[in-house]
Amino acid sequence: MSAKNQVPRFATVEDVITELKPGFPVYCLRPAELRRQASHFLDSFPGRVMYAVKCNPHLVVLQALYDAGIRHFDTASLAEIALIREHFPQADCYFMHPVKSRAAIMSASQVYSVDHFVIDHEKELDKLIATTGGGDGQVVLVRIITPVHDAQYRLSDKFGIAAAAAPELLRKVHEANFQTGVAFHVGSQCRNPQAFVEGVNTALDVIEAAAVPVHYLDVGGGFPAVYQDDRPPALGHYFDAIAGVFDRSRLRGDCVLMCEPGRAMVASGCSLITQIQLRKNDKLYINDGIYQSLSETLLGEIKLPARLINPDRSIATECQNFRIFGPTCDNLDILPTPYYLPVDADEGDWIEFGQIGAYSSSAATRFNGFFPETFVAVDAPPLMPE
């Protein structure tokens, strides 16, 4: 096992700060919380649960999910497939990117025994037939466009075939002797369970019109996490809504229902310790920002729970709004919403951001020489929004 599988373990975030006095950002993973969220999906989602690796591929995260029982991984590149197959040989990878290079398809199929693929265009099917030789137990899912409701990110702008054109593509998949499936993604951080209901209904219409046997229905990711000032319905409402519409359909019984959450599985399982490098009135310059772990605060307008920490002094109870600036020289590198923190926040203090397990370290760049790469495990519960 790689050393990345083992990280230093601390009881609390305060212990991390006391011990390391970190002048660099530190990701505080919460393995127990990761296992809890994975178990919640496995126990309550009415079908097979995959994890979308791109959301957070750190080995401690993957190991926690695996320990909870996750055995299916949504992968989108050869590097992600290799990561999973090498560390978790018993687990299955699903190649869920609708646009793949021929070399990636060939290696996935021949080297890593991947046999589930997603397409959204006939030319991608031709590629799959040419590179794999056509259906030999392999599964090809057709990704369709579904109505968007209350999602923070619209993924159907980029991928998916229109529902009206999908039945013909599904028939071609069937004629090429692949097992068939239909997949969709309602968009990330989707705050309305009805989006999944309409997604399933759209998929059912496509399947009805295709009139070929369909073995898989994949409702994708998009399940929401809890953020500051953002309290979507509990996951159980989503599971119940999906179960309700799936159970009433004629697919029940001979079709595998699947989901592929990323964000909702891991967001709560990590926080981030940053340090204030300079204060100018109500401006705080910290050592992480838009180009590292905090890109979603800008791109997704996501506001994170935050608290000021300094074990060496007593901190004021009165708070005020601060603007927070990231470490790079770029003027995009400013958190778009103010943060309400103690009035005496100053250089050398630390700010912990919670709910940062999703799309943080996995989306960080090396721009300007700032690249957070320190991970620890913490036993204390996650930092939740007020």
Ligand SMILES: *Cc1c(COP(=O)(O)O)cnc(C)c1O
């Ligand atoms: C990113 C992605 C996911 C995970 O989405 P979340 O919104 O993080 O749950 C699932 N499936 C596919 C195909 C994706 O691209």
